[in-house]
Amino acid sequence: MKPSRDPRSSRIEAAAALLVDAFDDYNARFSDITRRAERHFRRRDWARQGRDARARIRLYDDCIAETIGRLEGALAERLLSRSLWLDIHARYAELIDDRLDAELYKTFFNTTSRRLFKTRGVDAGVEFVALDIEPTAHITRPVDRRIYGLADDPVDACRRLLAEPDLGLGEEALEEGAAALAERLNATLADDGGPLAIELLKVPFFRDRRAYRIGRVLAAERWRPCVIALDHPDDGVRVDAVLLDRTAVSILFGFTYSYFHADLPTVGDAIVFLRTLLPDKPVDELYTVLGRAKQGKTERYRRFFHHLGLDRDDRLVEADGKRGMVMVVFTLPSFPLVFKVVRDHFAPGKKIGREHVLAQYRYVFNHDRVGRLIDAQEYRHLAFARDRFDPAALEELLNECARAIELRGDTVLVRHCFVQRRVRPLDLFVREQSDEVARAALLDYGQAVRDLARSNLFPGDLFLKNFGVTRSGRAVFYDYDEVSKVTDLNVRRVPPARSEEEEFADTPWYPVNPGDVFPEQFPRFMDLPAAHRRAFHEAHGELFDPDWWSALKQRLIERPDADVRPYAEAARLQACRDPGA
Template identity: 55%
Template sequence: MAQSDSSGSLIRRATDLLLTGFDDYNASFSDLSRRGKRRFEAGDRVGMRSDVVARMALYDQSVDEVIGRLEESLANRLWSRSIWKEIHKAFAKAIDDRLDAELYKTFFNTTSRRLFKTRGVDPAIEFVALDIQPTDRITHPVSRHTYAVGGDLGDTFRRVLRDYEFSIPYADSAGDGERLAERLRSELLAVGESAITSIELLETVFYREGRAYLVGRAFGRERYLPCVIALVQEDSQVRVDALLVRRLQVSILFGYTFSYFLADLPTVGDAVVFLRTLLPDKPIDELYTVLGRAKQGKTERYRAFVRQLLVRPEETMVEAEGQRGMVMAVFTLPSYPLVFKLLRDRFAPVKTIRRHEVIERYHLVHRHDRVGRLLDVQEFKDLRFPRDQFSSELLDELMSECQRIVRIDDDTVVIRHSFVERRVRPLDLYLKEVDEAAAHHAVTDMGQALKDLARSNIFAGDLLPKNFGVTRSGRVVFYDYDELTLLTDCNFRHMPKATNDFDLYSDETWFHVDDNDVFPEEFPRFLALKPALLEVLRDAHGELFDADWWLQVQSRIRSGESLDVPPYTDEARLRG
């Protein structure tokens, strides 16, 4: 039966509102991303961070605005499933030929799920395409500059720098060109390439935490390498700081332990396709996320995980390896590198923190500069999984420990709220599994992680190795956030000196301690490291046990200084 004129009009208006809503969101997203250049030129790292946070909030704001307009337009038919089925069809047709159609679909899904409070998936009023990769339809190349190398490579890099202009000058473009050429030649020779034939770089510049990045690749006769040029602003001039040509370096830069880039990409899908040529093992969901498309990243992460469940129907989800959490129940699918973290109904007695405080700390990490040392976390609501894909032991624990957010509907387990993180190897287990050299390296990097976090205004709180993990790239990260706090909220103190034998030998603390007091001299007691490993940590980072070091960092942050934590090692940096 044909639609009535009134119904057809409602469907067209609703479809137009959804399309316009996403287009408006996308335009605002681009406006904020474009500020990256201005922030970089001004050396305004704080402003760059505020733009990233504002852009993260933009999505939900835009969805809420669209829902308000739909409410005015659809009135009492706002929750009509029959109308929404037709809106779904009309919207699908309208976006069919758009390059970033998947982003539109996700926006539609968020709107419909929020309206209908959908639990699980409702294919009648949302888009479900578990068997389709969002980049399959990308057929044209992302915009880029291509440089044929026919003569002096230093001249080529000087041309590159001329093509990427800023309102402030380069400090030494001639010298930077020579240093880039020397480093690239050396790296290509190391992989058996004697000549460089061309370099291609994306037109879009990527900005994050005070730096700018020119992203592309360099071709030899037989192979190509990533080619990422890191720029910094110093004294109102631009200087080349580093060249990243190894996949591991670039993978870390585009990884899940850093904040999102400000990059004004005309389309996102084609950029993801290009980045996959540099990082073929990087999950698509992580690339969308690090480009600032966090909602799309969540969608792709969910799709990928459900596909894995379909491919491995015999595999069951189990409790994650590591010590049992006192605040969170944590489970994983052994064949897939994610963990799901669920708040327990009751925390262990030693934990005085409240549920809303834990949630806020996870939100803090999501918004904060993670400096490569905190796992990004995504919040999911109303997930549904087949009951038979949970081990009986895990299901018993969830039903006894997490009843407030877990229930069983027939053959389905419904999880009302969870945090999802990339799975890493718990440091306490890692230290038992590796040889002495690897253990020493991990403990040393744990100390560096604490320093990096401190410089980003984060104090981890619980320093036990079980709360740290080791990534595939060998970096130590922190992932248990219930005791994490801002460094500027801590009161770092030296241990008071006992004045008599009674105080000296007392089993009880004989001086007053506030909740936010921290005594770095006591850290060795809480690290639970073997004496030999503790000594390695002392030798490399002894200042961590001195309150004065923490107070100095705290003072610099409170004065407004933005402390730099480069996303690459000194090995990648160019020497002037």
């Protein structure tokens, strides 16, 4: 007869097993939501797809709260016993050691323990911390994928790959799509010896109104990433585009888009494959764009603080660009992130409060970002060494953000901040670049405003300083404190002045109520460089027309599922191109 375990050992075993079970439960519920994306795509149920996307983001915190409740029952008065948690940590590590996605389990454990102990900075005793770990280095099992030979009959191969899995393509759309896809592959890879095979992940990816097959196409001389996009307009599912350019695929998987829904049995092996397609893409962004936002935050933290430890000479400084009235923004020049801390008090021109700003950023976090809004992740209780700050930057933070910044001896504790990828502010970019490059960025800025508007989002602040330019040259928006829905705007024309005194007065001669917008005045706020105004007006003159905004508002009210295509027109297959595009 086996001797019974002592109460302490039983608690340790029960708590460790409970935590493993809790993550498995979260994972199963995550998959349940993710799996529904295919049904929503087939049924064109974009409203439910949006609700599921938001529910999946909330799921992690919901499961952490449930787990803490279960631990309270299992550990009772020992819930906050640090010595007990040291052993729970060790036993949990043993239980997950052979799991492919062990890093996701570790992050779940860390989140639970940090919330229980209200950890400030890092507690290495009850957390999995290693900053220099490569989360997928131990994964040798290849992700499930299918290979289709293209050399003998490329149309037949494309027909088979479009039918596996069945995503609702009708027979005619399947035939047209297969022929157009084969034609594009042959034309694009002709100089590389022609396409030989295409290798695709078995699991399709879904986001917004599209389904994607992800993989690569192999030619005699080289291989390219390959993403096949399927659309579902009113007349049925069709093959809309194929992306064979690494930059275009990188943008699709970038930090300005909402998260994919892909029912992957395991995540780490998919990350390994995606990194072969996009070797310059940070691993934290790949985890995030697959919907594993908490793991993405963990990997981002690891990368940053590992880099901070290596580069001892670099200092945290105030970020380039004009100072904002709402946030103090600091950065490490050698690392592409910015840290945004809400000021204690705003300038008189800002008639909003701290809670409004936090709500705005969280609203954007759940909104369809259409490739124009930078993902802003919330972090709490980050600890930095005081000597890593430029003195002027630290003084600004301590003076302006005392509610969020605390100095504890040689440690600077950041209680709350938003972290985003760093981009070059558009106003600086335009001054630094050639006329040709600056004009292209400004025209894309106009397109960004259009794209945001079509997704029912009005930036509020149209100043160039609130937009940035990514490495791929795209204009993106990053200042969210005044965003609003287009459908909530009251679009107005500027009434004529009754006298010269009114026309040239410093203040408007007409009443302005909350929600009022005057598109005719947008040029004043955009403050476009004189050399580029004409080109901008020719390309985007509708932005200054109240009738254009009023018509868009009415369309969004009648049909809120407006579409913003996440790739260039050139990527589309010829049969799908818009006339005159």
